[in-house]
Amino acid sequence: MLSMLTNPTILGQIVVNGMSLSSIYILVALGFTLLFGIMRVVNFAHGEFAMLGGFAMYYLYAVFSLPWVAAILLAPLAVAIPALFLEWLVFRWFYQKMFQSMIGLLGLSIVMIYSALLTWDAFERNIPAAFDGILRFAGVILPIDRLVTIGVSALALGAFYFLMVHTRIGLAMRAAAQDVEIAGTQGIDTRKIYRVAFFVAILLAALAGALYGQVYAVSPFMGERPLFVAFIVVILGGMGSIPGAALGGLILGFTESFLGTFYGGSVASYASFGAVILLLIFRPWGLLGKPE
Amino acid sequence: MIKISRRNALAGIAAAAAIATVSSTALAAETLRIGAIGSLSGGGTAWGLAIKRGAELAIDEVNQAGGLSVGGKNYNLELLMYDDQYTGQGGKTAAERLVFQDKVKYIVGPIGSNPVLSAMEVTTPQKVLLMSNGYTPKILDNEHKASYNFRFTLTNLEYAPSMMKWVKENLKVTKVGILVPNDAIGQSVAPPLVKLYQDNGIQTVVDYYERGSKEFSPLITRLMAAGIDGFDINFNAPGEAGLMVKQARQIGYDKLVYQMGGPSVPEIIEVAGQHSEGFISYEMFDFDAPSAQPFVKAYAAKYGKGIINSQTPAFYNATKILIEAIRRADTVDDTTKIRDAVEKLAGYDAGVYGPVRWTGKAIYGVDHQLALPFYVVEVKNGKPVTRAVLSVD
Structure with a gap:
């Protein structure tokens, strides 16, 4: 244990593992927290949009053999654009109705899982690695596919930050998140804002799914774990808080990596949930959230 | 619980109804259901499909040869399978549906200690035969002396x-x-x-x-x-x-x-x-061995030339052994007689592993473990x- 703490190679490996875990966690959680922050919708079907992103990536990259860059750009769009129909059909009825949204979207999640199961099958599909090699840097091993995941996540996070902070639509979204009625009276078209926020959230979820599917595997049930993670991350960071999602993702990824390596898998899970319970008792609005 | 087999079940009911109508005028084969439990979702899916496909291939063989003759009647065999999601609760629910609702007398699968142990809680008291594969010794070494359990793969x-x-x-x-x-x-x-x-x-x-x-x-x-x-x-x-x-x-x-x-x-x-x-x-299996080729061909014809999970021949074997035991016991209902027939099946060759040899007495106190090469x-x-x-x- 002590020898592990002082071994720079192992510490380096823990940091790399933690970064790669965090980057996917953050992507999944961002869209989830965006939907909650603006529309007060708890999207239980979030993992299923990630699952569809995984399948889109599977078809574009593994089946149709598109170049990887094209596939990773197109896969989220291939999910988010048709998802606008679901927004019209299902989601819009649940805006600003938190409890109804939980039950309604849990239903949607089940419908999506079993539609996927009927369309494909339950087999886990493997998306061939686009970047299979490893780099060695000062004794630390850097798997290239993980580095790419970290890079894509960082780019997406950067683009998302730019959208929210430096564009008019981002400003309008933040205004709507603060108080939807006042935003409306100021001339903001909330229906349009909702649709844009939904589109961006699904885009991020599907991107996370595409990356997740390539690093792990694609199956109709693959969305369960990302949803589970999104919950912890978002509760840690604060429901609706975007910097909170980033911070929560980093904390969870690094906790899993450090505790998993030092104390084993059970302790890592125990600590993550223990932290969530403590947080809910003493600071229910999360690390960077705002008390209601 | 996934109702993967609901369509099959509905088809079965429709077929049974059709047969009932026809049999008033002509003598037709009755349907005999063999139950199956396995993971059709999650990480254990490949194993669930192995059970399903192995059993289907064995059943197809019998049906294509004109069905199974038992007690003067001719039976057309049918597989009824439920998903256990590779969990104990899933295994138990699947077993309850098969035993109490569908009145199945013999089940192939599941794979995995949790689902097998939970399914056993339902099947053993009801004297339903369970032809499974799980690693825990408790499947054979238990208070019932594994009275209605057999294991078809090595642990x-x-x-x-x-x-x-x-x-x-x-x-x-x-x-x-x-x-x-x-x-x-x-x-x-x-x-x-x-x-x-x-x-x-x-x-x-x-x-x-x-x-x-x-x-x-x-x-x-x-x-x-x-x-x-x-x-x-x-x-x-x-x-x-x-x-x-x-x-x-x-x-x-x-x-x-x-x-x-x-x-x-x-x-x-x-x-x-x-x-x-x-x-x-x-x-568990050498798919390149000459003795495996008829099985490999039949598999490719039905499911395409994809991966064959090596548990597939084990459950093909289990289903064939079960069917042979039903034939020898000359009953479809008396599972105690069928169980005794399975025990006495030494020397029978289902085609993929060589002659049946039961072992396990020394470890579990009962010879209900199939000995196989590996x-x-x-x-x-x-x-x-x-x-x-x-x-x-």
């Missing part, structure tokens, strides 16, 4: 002594890392394995992960830090096992990775890609190559 207690001898002589490992799920399966199978390694003078480092987790890099880093020179991915479902091989290589673990249990070589090659090179595994394979240029053929002592 570590059967193959591990010979396999361990081979590993020790050929791989020369000194300290082995083991990752198992943190549930009843992991906690019941890890200790005997650790003891076996220790008895052979090999150290072990064991760690547990939460089932459903897909990220093993932190735990593998932990094993590497403990100085392992062998990584045994022993009891893990195919999806997880493949990711373990891939992630171990990705974080720079360059020593031996092998699997003394399982097995799921084709899936591991599929998931781990180039990282599966040099992976060594226990294997193999050691190594992945070379993306393909499993047989390195050794071993047998149960």
Whole structure:
């Protein structure tokens, strides 16, 4: 244990593992927290949009053999654009109705899982690695596919930050998140804002799914774990808080990596949930959230 | 619970209704249902499909040859399968539906200690035959003396002594890392394995992960830090096992990775890609053997030329043995007679493994364990190559 703490190679490996875990966690959680922050919708079907992103990536990259860059750009769009129909059909009825949204979207999640199961099958599909090699840097091993995941996540996070902070639509979204009625009276078209926020959230979820599917595997049930993670991350960071999602993702990824390596898998899970319970008792609005 | 088989069940009911109408005018075959339980979702899916497809191939053979004649009647066989989601609760629910609702008398599957033990709680008191595969000794060594259970694949207690001898002589490992799920399966199978390694003078480092987790890099880093020179991915479902091989290589673990249990070589090659090179595994079946070719052909004709999971022939074998026992017992209802017929089936050859030999008395107190040959394979240029053929002592 002590020898592990002082071994720079192992510490380096823990940091790399933690970064790669965090980057996917953050992507999944961002869209989830965006939907909650603006529309007060708890999207239980979030993992299923990630699952569809995984399948889109599977078809574009593994089946149709598109170049990887094209596939990773197109896969989220291939999910988010048709998802606008679901927004019209299902989601819009649940805006600003938190409890109804939980039950309604849990239903949607089940419908999506079993539609996927009927369309494909339950087999886990493997998306061939686009970047299979490893780099060695000062004794630390850097798997290239993980580095790419970290890079894509960082780019997406950067683009998302730019959208929210430096564009008019981002400003309008933040205004709507603060108080939807006042935003409306100021001339903001909330229906349009909702649709844009939904589109961006699904885009991020599907991107996370595409990356997740390539690093792990694609199956109709693959969305369960990302949803589970999104919950912890978002509760840690604060429901609706975007910097909170980033911070929560980093904390969870690094906790899993450090505790998993030092104390084993059970302790890592125990600590993550223990932290969530403590947080809910003493600071229910999360690390960077705002008390209601 | 997935109602994968609802369509089949509806088709069955429709067919039965049609037959009932027809049989008033002409003598037609009755339908005899064989139940099945297996994972049709999650990491154990490949095994559930192995049960389904193995059983279907055996049933097709009988139906195409004109059905099964028992007690002066002719039966058309039909498979009715439910998903256990590779969980205890799933196994129990599936067994309850098959036994109480569908009135099935014999079940092939499930695979996995949790679903098997839970299904047994339902099947044994109802005298329903369970032809399963799970690693825990309790499947055969229990208070009912496994009165209605048979096991159709080897467990570590059967193959591990010979396999361990081979590993020790050929791989020369000194300290082995083991990752198992943190549930009843992991906690019941890890200790005997650790003891076996220790008895052979090999150290072990064991760690547990939460089932459903897909990220093993932190735990593998932990094993590497403990100085392992062998990584045994022993009891893990195919999806997880493949990711373990891939992630171990990705974080720079360059020593031996092998699997003394399982097995799921084709899936591991599929998931781990180039990282599966040099992976060594226990294997239940040699698909390249001449005796396996009729089975391989029948499989390809029905399901295409994809991966054949090596549990598939085991459940083909189990279903054929069950059908032969029903034929010899000359009853479709008296499961005690059928059970006795299964026990007396020594010498019967279902075609893929050679003559039936029952074993297990010394370990479990009952000869309800099928003895089978087994193999050691190594992945070379993306393909499993047989390195050794071993047998149960």
